[in-house]
Amino acid sequence: MTAVMQDVGTPARPRPFHVGVPALISVATIIVLTLVITWGWGQPERFGSDGIYRAVMNVAVLARLGPVYLAALVVWPVMRLRGASMPWAAVGALSSAITFGIIGAIGSLTYFPPAQAAYYVLNPMVVAAVGSQVGCSAIGEVYVRWRRGGLAALGTWRLWAVAVPIGVAGFTLMYVGVIWDGGSHWFYLWIRGFMALFGTGQ
Amino acid sequence: MNELTRRQVLAGAAGAGATLGLAACGPTAGGQPIEVPVDATLATAHTDSPSFIVILSDDHRADHLELTGVAPGLRTPNLDRIAAEGVRFTDSTVTTALCSPSRASFVTGEYASRHGVVNNMTDWNPDNPTFFESLAAAGYRCGYIGKWHMPGSLPDLRGVDTFITFTVDEGQGVYFDCPLVINGVDTPRPGTYVSTDLTDLALEWLAAGDPEQPTCLVLAHKAVHQPFLPPTDLAGVYDGVPLMPTPSEGFTWETLLERNVWEGTAGRLEDVYQRYCETLLGLDREIGRILDYVDASPRAQDTVVVYTSDNGYSWGEQTLTGKRWAYDVSADVPLLVRWPSGIVDPGTERAAPVLNIDLAPSLLDMAGLPIPGTIQGRSWAPLLAADDEQWRPAVYYEYFADYPYQVPPNQAIRTPEWLYIEYDRGLPPELYARVDDSDQRNNLYGDPGTEVIVGELSAALAQLRVEAR
Numbered sequence: 018m019t020a021v022m023q024d025v026g027t028p029a030r031p032r033p034f035h036v037g038v039p040a041l042i043s044v045a046t047i048i049v050l051t052l053v054i055t056w057g058w059g060q061p062e063r064f065g066s067d068g069i070y071r072a073v074m075n076v077a078v079l080a081r082l083g084p085v086y087l088a089a090l091v092v093w094p095v096m097r098l099r100g101a102s103m104p105w106a107a108v109g110a111l112s113s114a115i116t117f118g119i120i121g122a123i124g125s126l127t128y129f130p131p132a133q134a135a136y137y138v139l140n141p142m143v144v145a146a147v148g149s150q151v152g153c154s155a156i157g158e159v160y161v162r163w164r165r166g167g168l169a170a171l172g173t174w175r176l177w178a179v180a181v182p183i184g185v186a187g188f189t190l191m192y193v194g195v196i197w198d199g200g201s202h203w204f205y206l207w208i209r210g211f212m213a214l215f216g217t218g219q
Numbered sequence: 220m221n222e223l224t225r226r227q228v229l230a231g232a233a234g235a236g237a238t239l240g241l242a243a244c245g246p247t248a249g250g251q252p253i254e255v256p257v258d259a260t261l262a263t264a265h266t267d268s269p270s271f272i273v274i275l276s277d278d279h280r281a282d283h284l285e286l287t288g289v290a291p292g293l294r295t296p297n298l299d300r301i302a303a304e305g306v307r308f309t310d311s312t313v314t315t316a317l318c319s320p321s322r323a324s325f326v327t328g329e330y331a332s333r334h335g336v337v338n339n340m341t342d343w344n345p346d347n348p349t350f351f352e353s354l355a356a357a358g359y360r361c362g363y364i365g366k367w368h369m370p371g372s373l374p375d376l377r378g379v380d381t382f383i384t385f386t387v388d389e390g391q392g393v394y395f396d397c398p399l400v401i402n403g404v405d406t407p408r409p410g411t412y413v414s415t416d417l418t419d420l421a422l423e424w425l426a427a428g429d430p431e432q433p434t435c436l437v438l439a440h441k442a443v444h445q446p447f448l449p450p451t452d453l454a455g456v457y458d459g460v461p462l463m464p465t466p467s468e469g470f471t472w473e474t475l476l477e478r479n480v481w482e483g484t485a486g487r488l489e490d491v492y493q494r495y496c497e498t499l500l501g502l503d504r505e506i507g508r509i510l511d512y513v514d515a516s517p518r519a520q521d522t523v524v525v526y527t528s529d530n531g532y533s534w535g536e537q538t539l540t541g542k543r544w545a546y547d548v549s550a551d552v553p554l555l556v557r558w559p560s561g562i563v564d565p566g567t568e569r570a571a572p573v574l575n576i577d578l579a580p581s582l583l584d585m586a587g588l589p590i591p592g593t594i595q596g597r598s599w600a601p602l603l604a605a606d607d608e609q610w611r612p613a614v615y616y617e618y619f620a621d622y623p624y625q626v627p628p629n630q631a632i633r634t635p636e637w638l639y640i641e642y643d644r645g646l647p648p649e650l651y652a653r654v655d656d657s658d659q660r661n662n663l664y665g666d667p668g669t670e671v672i673v674g675e676l677s678a679a680l681a682q683l684r685v686e687a688r
């Protein structure tokens with residue numbers, strides 16, 4: 018993919034922070050919303066009323082899904098248009114899903130030993146998030162090509178030959194992780210892997 | 220345990236691969252009924268013993284009966300009918316609020332610590348004795364129809380002449396077109412709704428027997444487990460109908476919290492809950508068919524119908540959607556018993572604390588059979604005649620780690636006044652006053668003045684922990 022797409026012109030000497038800030042914003046949003054959720058759940062009295070509690074919690078839980086699953090729609094094109102190479106854009110695009118996975122693993126340390134908590138990052142929600150971000154990145158790259166070269170830039174078959182399979186693969190992973198029968202197929206696969214590694218977890 | 224070796228990583232990959240293979244092949248062995256020798260003397264002596272129909276549902280919380288009024292628009296006319304014509308136990312609890320351990324406790328009369336099915340991953344030990352064996356040896360005709368859902372390969376079941384279950388979705392089954400394993404044979408069931416299909420098979424089984432022979436049927440439903448799919452004609456029947464209000468600490472999208480999401484209930488809490496109630500209505504309808512059959516049968520007066528569930532369910536209490544926790548909504552289950560010739564004051568309630576491990580000894584007791592020493596439960600049959608709140612001063616609850624569900628292993632002691640929980644990791648103990656705080660919202664642990672009761676409950680819990688093994 019890199020070889021195919023490196024012909025796109027990029028600004029000279031991109032500033033690392035300027036390039037990476039979209040990913041940082043997405044990661045920070047996930048962290049802040051997670052803190053709000055963790056601080057608030059089960060504690061309506063902290064919000065003054067049940068209505069405010071429910072509104073805040075519902076918004077926080079749903080809003081967190083945005084960066085976790087769709088950040089790359091923004092992060093990838095903005096980073097690329099600011100001069101990021103594809104590998105760096107990939108790191109930025111996946112950072113939100115990975116952060117979500119790490120937060121989940123840290124949270125599960127309350128309930129499970131460290132090795133089992135580490136295995137938690139392979140859970141269907143995280144795998145689906147990674148898939149979704151990959152798919153969004155493919156869409157984002159098409160957008161980048163259009164911004165840089167107009168419709169003519171979209172006429173090359175090599176772009177589609179790479180972007181379409183990657184996009185389909187990413188969204189398929191998301192579909193398997195959380196949509197197909199509610200993600201139960203990946204869930205059982207993940208649990209079988211757990212049992213092979215840790216037995217019954219006792 | 221905490222360090223992964225290369226061998227373990229490879230084993231994990233192999234396990235995942237094996238799963239794919241298993242999913243493609245389906246079950247290949249097990250599921251056969253195994254007859255046990257009949258003791259002719261016992262059988263002759265027990266021809267007049269009552270027949271039993273045990274209806275075991277899944278995830279049905281204790282208060283979700285029309286008669287309780289907890290959910291104003293909820294209808295469960297046939298379950299209420301059992302209560303009206305029998306006895307309702309108002310403090311019925313499971314020893315582990317999780318499908319597999321609880322189901323094993325029902326059929327063995329033992330705590331999970333003893334029968335060994337401690338979570339949804341640990342295998343059922345085929346050597347575990349069940350009440351079927353004792354009843355069959357005494358001349359009962361026994362059958363098991365429905366959800367088995369215990370880990371490991373599907374076992375052959377001693378003491379029954381019919382064993383019908385399902386293995387699809389790791390033994391959870393599916394609501395529509397659920398393929399069954401009928402006496403060891405994989406059998407597609409296209410065009411069926413699982414509660415109706417299992418009831419059809421149960422009625423066929425009942426009709427096929429000798430009317431003079433006492434019978435014991437366990438009819439174990441998938442309903443009302445997630446994904447909470449009601450029969451087609453009941454989908455949406457509660458649109459606009461007031462059901463149980465969401466508790467103050469619950470909220471619409473709590474189903475997506477990591478502590479809840481693995482329960483498989485992702486979606487708007489109110490919508491999922493409504494489907495739960497609609498699925499329950501569908502189950503209730505099937506139970507009505509069983510009751511109608513029994514009422515028309517020659518043994519109507521001598522047939523004991525027991526209705527219960529493997530665990531309860533939280534719908535927003537403690538911001539939880541699911542079971543597993545020791546809280547009342549999670550551990551309490553309905554227990555309804557109808558026995559026309561054996562209950563003198565139908566329509567009454569019993570407050571004595573009873574457990575799932577009491578079912579096995581109760582059936583044997585009502586059949587007039589000795590209760591094996593392996594059984595840890597106690598027969599509630601005497602309570603059908605009169606209540607005794609001091610019958611059991613405290614009950615023991617145990618929960619084992621069940622990955623990835625975010626519930627620490629814990630043990631709890633429940634008395635009529637208190638619920639006290641100790642976690643093996645991650646969380647401090649909890650203490651609740653059950654009378655004033657039935658939903659367990661106000662944790663009193665650490666409050667001034669609770670030191671003495673905490674000490675007493677902790678000591679009693681330690682003793683129960685030993686006794687459960």
